[in-house]
Amino acid sequence: MSIWEETKDMDKFNFDISRRALLGGSAALFAAQYLAASGVRAEAADRKFAAALGWTTYDSGRHLQDGFTAAVKELGGTLTTTDAGFDAKTQTDQIDSLISSKPEALFITPADAVAIAPAVQRAIAAGIPVFCADSAVPGVAVxxxxxxxxxxxxxxxxDFIARKLNGKGNIARVLLPQNESWDQRTLGMEWTLRRYPDIKIVADWAFALAGNVTPRQAVDNILTANPDIDAIWCAWDGAAVEGTLAARAANKPDLIITGIDGGSQxxxxxxxxxxxxxxMAQSFYEMAYLSVFYAHQHxxxxxxxxxxxxxTYAVEEAMLKDxxxxxxxVxxxxxxxxWVRAV
Incomplete structure (x- = not known):
């Protein structure tokens, strides 16, 4: 089963939206008070904002969308949102369309930051301030x-994997290279491996947004070709979850898998x-909220x-016992x- 195609496990997930709203109340009050003290006047309620989101699926996209929506509701303004579904051409077209609507600020979550950079530059050239969440757009001064x-x-x-393996073993990697910011995760991983010469990378697979192979299929193949593998480092949680399903099917109970993103799934x-x-649980909601906050400030x-x-919080089993x-x-x-911030 591929989680990119199947959703039957979703009923296990705890989407506690009402508690999210309650806990966000004090932060929202502080932000609103700070904006008022900084000179943001009553016209904040009439601010016209737009958001060109690279995706809204999975926990990451949902938390980003929640953050934008809550911040605009709590700090003032109206919000028009588009969803590119991880397609750079679609996001480029959506950015150009939003530019023509002349918002007072544009929020962007890039799936392919390099590909959409010219469109982001066009927004800036049109005099629209741009605020990005999750990824930087190279060469563009947002x-x-x-x-x-x-x-x-x-x-x-x-380093977590290396310590679990006592500094020795065979690992595979599932990579996410098409976004320059996301690819930095691989560079950080490679830097850490310099300290562990007895850990060997025996298999790599790079995910392509437009490709036909799912992470589940890729990990199935990796485990078949490398029966002595000890761990799989994944550049994002979607691959880590699919890798877990593949490990179950291959009867690999001792395999160690790590991911990056965070969320209920x-x-x-x-x-x-x-x-x-x-x-590695990222603060997607906070990223989006900050974008709206600083748009008002600007x-x-x-x-x-x-x-x-x-x-970012390094979430392990013991942190989820309650x-x-x-x-x-939030x-x-x-x-x-x-929870204590890890990085």
Whole structure:
């Protein structure tokens, strides 16, 4: 079964939206008060915003969309949203269409940041301030980018595997190279491996958004060709979950799998327990919320940061013993859970 095609496991996931809204209340109040103190006046309610989202599927896309929606509702404005479904050409066309609607600020989550860079530049040339979440757009001076430390997440998750293997073993990698920011995870992983010469990479597979091979199929093939494999490092949780299904089918109970993204889907497998042992859980909701917050700041004539590195939490089974927190990336919630920022 491929999770890219099947959804029958989704009934296990705990999408606690009402609690997300409750916990976000104090953060929203603080943000609104700060905006008022910074000179954002009543016209904030009439601000016209647009969001060109690279995707809205999976936990990552849902949390980003939730963050944008909540922030605009709580801080003021209206929001027009498009979803490119991971297609760079579609996102480019959607950005151009949103430019013609003349929003006061444009929010973007790039699936292929290099491919959409010319369209982002056209938005800036049209005088529209741009705020990016999750990935940086290379060569384009957007106002603010809110994102995780991708290099750090790759390094941390690789070190986790290396320590579990006591510094010796055979590993495979499922890579995500088409987004420059996401590819930094692989570079961080490779940097960490320099400290572990007795760990050998025996198989690689690079996912292509337009390809016909799913991560599940790729991991099936990897396990068939490499029966002595000890661990699989995955550049994102979708591959890690599919890899877990492949490991179950291949009867590999001791295989170690790690992923990057966070959210209910991966957390349920980690809590299982299962072969999926770690997810580097990103603060997608906070990335989106910050984009809206700083758009209001910019429109009020205030300074905004060029780059904000949002928290990532290294989530293991013990952290989920009291339940699956779908709202961990609402500002302040991780502190309540006792989670400590990893990178």
């Amino acid at each position: 106002n603010t980018t809110s994102m995780s430390n991708n290099f750090g997440m790759g390094a941390y998750s690789c 991966a957390f349920n497998y980690i809590a299982g327990p299962s072969q999926l042992k770690l997810s 429109l009020a004539g205030q300074k905004t940061p060029r780059l904000v590195v949002t928290p 339940g699956i927190p779908d709202d961990f990336d 500002p302040g919630r991780a502190d309540q859970l006792g």
